[in-house]
Amino acid sequence: MVNVKVDGRGVDVPNGSSILDATRKAGANVPTLCYLELHEKMTGSNSSCRVCVVEVAGRKNLAAACSTPVTDGMDITTDNERVVAARKTMVELLLSDHEQDCLICGKAGNCKLQDLCFEYDIKESRYGGMMNSFPLDESNEFYTRNMNKCVKCRCCVTTCSAYQCSEAIDFAGRGFGVRVAAPFDEEIRNSVCVSCGNCVSVCPVGALQAKSRVKFRTWEVTKTKTTCSYCGVGCEMDLLVKDNRVVGVEPSNGPANSSLLCVKGRFSYNFIHHPARLKTPLIRKNGALVEASWDEAYELIAERFRATMAASGPDAFAGLASARVTNEENYLFQKMVRTVFGTNNVDHCARLCHASTVSGLATTLGSGAMTNSIDEVLRSNVIFVTGSNTTETHPVIGAKIRQARLNGAKLIVAEPRKIDLAATADLFLQITPGTNVALFNGMMHVILEEGLQDQDFIAERTEGFAELRDVITKYRPDVVAEICSIGVEDLKKAARLYAQAGKAAIFYSMGVTQHSTGTDGVMAISNLALLCGNIGTESAGVNPLRGQNNVQGACDVGCLPGDLPGYQKVADPQVIEKFETAWGVKLPNRPGLTITEIIDKAGKGEITFLYVMGENPMISDPDLNHVEEALKNTGFLIVQDIFLTETAQLADVVLPAASFAEKDGTFTNTERRVQRVRKAVSAPGKAKADWQILMEVMNRLGRPKTYQSVASILDEIAQVTPQYGGISFDRLEKETLQWPCPSIDHPGTKYLHMDAFTRGKGLFKPAEYRASAELPDSNYPFLLTTGRILYHYHTNTMTGKEEGLMNLHPHSFIEISPVTAKRLHIEDGDRVTVTSRRGELTSTARVTGKIEDNVVFMPFHFADGAANLLTNSALDPIAKIPELKVCAVNITRSVR
Secondary structure (H helix, E strand, O other), rough: EEEEOOOOOOEEOOOOEEEEHHHHHHHOOOOOOOOOEEEOOEEOOOOOOOOOOOEEOOOOOEEOOOOOOOOOOOOOOOOHHHHHHHHHHHHHHHHHHOOOOOOOOOOOOOOOOHHHHOOOOOOOOOOOOOOOOOEEEEEOOOEOOHHHOOOOOHHHHHHHHHHHHOOOEEEEEEEEEEEEOOHHOOOOOOOOOOOOOOOHHHOOOOEEEEEEOOOOOOOOOOEEEEEEOOOOOOOEEEEEEEEEEEEEEEOOOOOOOOOOHHHHHHOOHHHHHOOOOOOOOEEEEOOOEEEHHHHHHHHHHHHHHHHHHHHHHHHEEEEEOOOOOOHHHHHHHHHHHHHHHHOOOOOHHHHHHHHHHHHHHHHHHOOOOOOOOOOHHOOOOOOEEOOHHHHHHHHHHHHHHHHHHHHEEEEEEEOOOOHHHHHHHHHOOOOOOOHHHHHHHHHHHHHOOOOOOOHHHHHHHHEEEEHHHHHHHHOOOOHHHHHOOHHHHHHHHHHHHHHHHOOOOEEEEEHHHHOOOOOHHHHHHHHHHHHHHOOOOOOOEEEOOOOOOHHHHHHHOEEOOEOOOEEEEEOHHHHHHHHHHHHHHOOOOOOOOOOOHHHHHOOOOOOOEEEEEOOOOOHHHOOOHHHHHHHHHHHHHEEOOOOOOOOOOOOOOEEEEEOOOOOOOEEEEOOOOOEEEEOOOOOOOEEEEEHHHHHHHHOOOOOOOOOOOHHHEEEEEEEEOOOHHHOHHHHHHOEEEEEOOOOOOOOOOOOOOOOEOOEEEEEOOOOOOOOOOOOOOOHHHHHHHHEEOOOOOOOOOOOHHHHHHHHHOOOEEEOOHHHHHHHHHOOOOEEEEEEEOOOEEEEEEOOOOOOOOEEEEEEEEOOOOHHHHHHOOOOOOOOEEEEEOOEEEEEEEEOO
């Protein structure tokens, strides 16, 4: 620590602090314009504007507070005639080449330059002369660039290069004509810009402004802090509201996102007020869905409930919960299925994405959740990304992985496609889809052969090592290299990089889990981490990236057929007794059906009453022709959603729900962090929050329990769920908490298994490589793998309503390698017919070097050319997850 004086007041600050740090600690107001502040760990001085100058005793020149380090005994003056005069001069120089259309500028009221003019009583600049006249760039779908308002503060450039790590812009030109530009002064749409909008968020003036359908001025909007409703990162953000309408979004300084957002979170909010929103209940009459009152809808549900229960009993009922709604709503949904329907036939989309993670990691570690926190990656030595296109599916985590690379971390990527991270990876392994288990076993073989394992960790904290060693022996590098279609030396290099790192973190997603061997793949990852002692350590661990905003929370609160809230097993008599006491009703004690089993039995007429909340299996599930047939055959189908989705169009009753912006609650992100969701606007028409609908349905069906608020539901969750025992709305108003948080005085858990594994000792569970259930043959010679893209989300229900996103990616496409395309006489942009053993579709060819020959890729978002018409419903025998990542297809060029 060093002691300095600020305007006569002594203050102690850490050695290495800037003068600006010291003045802020002393409570002095030093203005800034170019100082970048995203997060307490993400700040930086560009030292370009000089409006933060202060006087330091004994120095001839004024010092820039943002970039000058303090020294012991330094005497600083922040406000005197000389300092103020210098600041005014700098502001006037900036004004001399700045468009002064403040009366109509959208940044008015939120412009730092305007604030400085007000503070220093500057009405105009004394410095006349030439002014730049750069062309306005409106090419981006979501924001405009006006370099005539730019003050050259570097905030946008620094954010893009050092935090978002896209490097889409930099300074171009010299002297008077210097400007921020994309390469070769192209329009921004022709650059590598990913439209995250983080540059817009840090711009202190009107040079970068978000486009909005509704014009507003800063003082006309209110801000509501909430949590993003897209992927599992759990970004905090502020909804800007004018006249009961969300008119914009700004990033908030949350622990998961550090003031960063992606294109969807920042700009795809117009679905909230889309005219296609469901506004009133619908019931099917004479084959058509017609508007109805809530009473009519509830009465029809009650009537069919009584008839089904009398005719077929509880086994004829099932419910599909949602990874998109809040913890409280998912808790009520599974409670309704169990206490009212009398069955454990409840599941949700985790079955289609990370069921194998839950089963695999619960077996080996005792908990199926991400072991470490997102921000820890910034201090990892080696990062191993596999089965995850992180920069597109979890963009903010992808940005932090890139930040870690800038910090010196080594990066290994193992993927079937040349994803963006592969371009900067130290090692890229382009593996054949479905060969994950062989890859991980091969790496472990090298580690054991070269003695790189952490023998002390193995001896003290694990069991089953001998069995692992016996299995791994046969996975020689040459054998694995042939299976995975990679180089032997690359495999060895990957193993050495991972094993020799002080802190190595594995990040994976559905490229590992969505296989008929998904559980084996997850357990093989766990084996690799255990082998090298990389669990129970900060900045290391096994980190499954959850796909949707609340898929973690939906699992936590019991939306699984074999688990009550807190992963307490329905087959455990003590657990059943506990919940029967808490809920006051007899409960079923036999595990229920999974999503795929529910759909199958619905098709056979065995499930005759199906309640679907916030899910769209008509796009998300494999073998869609089978799904459609099954849902049409369901005796009574209820769908509760915000739009009339493809699934809702088949329903007998449709209930209009509120979006995330129209209700209170909590989401749990991929790192086990529970965060608040806050109501910002009213729901449209007669739509209601899902928890209110569920409570009213339960009341109509004979369960009179009522809740006065969402907070009371979370209190009930805390009472029955040990991991959430210390979590409440009161605490979440002040902080976010990572489970396990068992008591009100517990701070939450940053990373798991620090001293002991949840199951006691970590278990090595060796897995043999098994080929995918369906491989190419002469009739279907290509291997199709599926996934997501940056600009859309899941079944496209929300992002499909955003004009800018649809302008960028309006339709289905299929990626084909140049060699394959040439052999099939297909050119980029051609329409092609893709067939599998289950279905056929037409899509647009995208010829790219990202994909290997004889492998093709399709995103599954789009209803036109729905990839899941083709995919295989073969199941992992343990997790019952379908093999969405591998199937055999044929491709032919359609008529041009």
